[in-house]
Amino acid sequence: xxxxxxxxxxxxxxxxxxxxLRCNYSSSVSVYLFWYVQYPNQGLQLxxxxxxxxxxxxxxxxxxxxxxxSQTSFHLRKPSVHISDTAEYFCAxxxxxxxxxxxxxxxxxxxx
Amino acid sequence: DAGxxxxxxxxxxETGTPVTLRCHQTENHRxxxxxRQDPGHGLRLIHYSYGVKDTDKGEVSDGxxxxxxxxxDFLLTLESATSSQxxxxxxxxxxxxxxxxxxxxxxxxLLVL
Numbered sequence: 604x605x606x607x608x609x610x611x612x613x614x615x616x617x618x619x620x621x622x623x624l625r626c627n628y629s630s631s632v633s634v635y636l637f638w639y640v641q642y643p644n645q646g647l648q649l650x651x652x653x654x655x656x657x658x659x660x661x662x663x664x665x666x667x668x669x670x671x672x673s674q675t676s677f678h679l680r681k682p683s684v685h686i687s688d689t690a691e692y693f694c695a696x697x698x699x700x701x702x703x704x705x706x707x708x709x710x711x712x713x714x715x
Numbered sequence: 716d717a718g719x720x721x722x723x724x725x726x727x728x729e730t731g732t733p734v735t736l737r738c739h740q741t742e743n744h745r746x747x748x749x750x751r752q753d754p755g756h757g758l759r760l761i762h763y764s765y766g767v768k769d770t771d772k773g774e775v776s777d778g779x780x781x782x783x784x785x786x787x788d789f790l791l792t793l794e795s796a797t798s799s800q801x802x803x804x805x806x807x808x809x810x811x812x813x814x815x816x817x818x819x820x821x822x823x824x825l826l827v828l
Binding site for chain 2 (some may be wrong): 607609612637638645646647648649652683693703704705706709
């Protein structure tokens with residue numbers, strides 16, 4: 604079975620600074636990878652996903668993640684964060700035709 | 716936003732009482748899922764459905780049952796609520812089995828006293 608580890612539970616960051624959220628997974632077969640974001644008191648929203656093709660995927664609001672098969676990682680980055688990026692971020696992995704497994708989440712707090 | 720609603724949004728109940736949470740979608744997606752969210756655990760799958768009257772267990776299904784009599788509705792029942800079931804419950808929908816994006820509802824906060 605696959606599993607997901609998010610290496611940081613809390614990441615405080617100043618506005619306009621870069622941020623990286625680390626995600627490692629384990630699986631013996633090919634996987635699909637996702638990052639979801641949860642704003643306070645809301646449900647989860649898909650931020651970006653990797654299914655196949657280019658290992659670098661981008662979201663419309665400036666986040667990017669790179670699939671690294673040799674490192675079994677899918678780290679999320681943003682070069683310059685805004686106050687509105689304060690949220691909890693979840694990495695998730697899916698084996699095709701099998702369930703989606705979520706990491707424990709990383710809380711990002713952006714300070715002015 | 717995908718059309719998913721959950722009801723109730725907040726509920727307080729007592730240990731031993733049955734509780735039913737409702738998920739309603741207007742997207743006609745085939746697949747529906749119930750998750751619970753707890754600090755330090757992320758989201759864990761309780762049950763899922765792959766069609767009307769077709770359901771299966773997830774990783775934390777003990778103490779929970781589900782029903783899906785219509786495409787648009789997926790009910791989660793706590794047969795006899797316990798304090799360990801205090802959590803935030805999310806419903807999700809998708810049009811491909813676990814492969815593509817899942818769309819999440821706003822959640823139900825349940826407190827079992």
